[in-house]
Amino acid sequence: MKYPYENKNNPILSFSDMSRHNLQADCENCFGFCCVALYFSASEGFPVDKDAGKPCINLQSDFRCSVHKSLRKLGLKGCIAYDCFGAGQKVAQVTYGGHDWRQVPKSAKQMYEVFLIMRQIHEMLWYLAESLTLQQTCHIQGELSSMLNETERLTLLSPDSLIELDVAAHRGDVNTLLLQTSELVRSEVQPGQKTSSRHQKTLGRGLDLIGANLRKNDLRGANLRGAYLIAADLRGVDLSGADLIGADLRDADLRGANLTHSIFLTQAQINTAKGDSDTKLPISLTRPIYWSK
Numbered sequence: 001m002k003y004p005y006e007n008k009n010n011p012i013l014s015f016s017d018m019s020r021h022n023l024q025a026d027c028e029n030c031f032g033f034c035c036v037a038l039y040f041s042a043s044e045g046f047p048v049d050k051d052a053g054k055p056c057i058n059l060q061s062d063f064r065c066s067v068h069k070s071l072r073k074l075g076l077k078g079c080i081a082y083d084c085f086g087a088g089q090k091v092a093q094v095t096y097g098g099h100d101w102r103q104v105p106k107s108a109k110q111m112y113e114v115f116l117i118m119r120q121i122h123e124m125l126w127y128l129a130e131s132l133t134l135q136q137t138c139h140i141q142g143e144l145s146s147m148l149n150e151t152e153r154l155t156l157l158s159p160d161s162l163i164e165l166d167v168a169a170h171r172g173d174v175n176t177l178l179l180q181t182s183e184l185v186r187s188e189v190q191p192g193q194k195t196s197s198r199h200q201k202t203l204g205r206g207l208d209l210i211g212a213n214l215r216k217n218d219l220r221g222a223n224l225r226g227a228y229l230i231a232a233d234l235r236g237v238d239l240s241g242a243d244l245i246g247a248d249l250r251d252a253d254l255r256g257a258n259l260t261h262s263i264f265l266t267q268a269q270i271n272t273a274k275g276d277s278d279t280k281l282p283i284s285l286t287r288p289i290y291w292s293k
């Protein structure tokens with residue numbers, strides 16, 4: 001079990017780096033929660049239409065996926081993209097102490113519910129841990145640390161307490177700090193921002209930039225929170241300091257783009273996009289093996 005904060009291989013990692021390391025999925029220590037708890041449909045890149053709480057047809061008795069090596073070939077983009085932020089192993093090994101939903105069928109429904117809540121909490125931890133690594137947040141590090149600790153504490157609650165938790169209220173508190181972080185980071189690069197007239201007025205939260213050609217836009221420090229960047233052309237674009245929290249990057253073309261210092265980017269977003277060996281990623285994220293050379 002890797003949780004919590006266990007990293008004997010790299011002792012120079014900071015607390016936040018270790019936090020983020022442990023917020024990555026560890027399927028070996030999970031009981032396939034994401035393959036059972038979620039509702040999903042074939043049209044979203046999953047094998048079949050299925051109800052929440054029903055195991056996927058490809059989930060084996062050992063909780064491994066029988067088609068894991070062929071997900072891409074089979075076009076199962078939904079499976080490739082999904083990221084639990086380490087919630088799966090936390091629920092399996094900590095909340096339920098290694099008992100799985102097959103061993104304890106009467107708790108199965110509760111386990112799925114707890115997994116979905118834990119995933120939201122772990123996602124918040126991911127963003128908070130990242131905020132703590134940014135030098136621009138030096139004046140709010142105390143608030144960020146307190147919120148990280150409080151959020152960590154929530155992950156250790158009992159199943160009943162987790163189900164009763166007001167996740168939306170906690171998310172609101174976390175989001176206030178994430179917005180402050182975003183403003184601090186973006187304000188450092190925005191003064192030099194030159195955005196072409198076509199998109200100048202449209203940059204901002206929840207934008208529809210589906211299929212847009214953004215190659216000539218200066219997106220450094222841009223607010224792209226929740227933007228729909230599906231199939232957008234971002235080849236060679238410098239996204240330093242851009243806030244990409246919740247942005248939909250499905251099939252966005254990131255070949256040659258620089259995302260090294262973008263903020264609030266997740267592995268799930270990267271997994272759904274197109275990229276190549278020239279795409280620069282934050283150190284916390286992994287280059288998908290199926291990206292072009």
Ligand code: SF4
Binds near residue numbers: 047
């Ligand atoms: S195909 Fe595999 S990864 Fe996808 S939901 Fe089914 S078991 Fe999980």
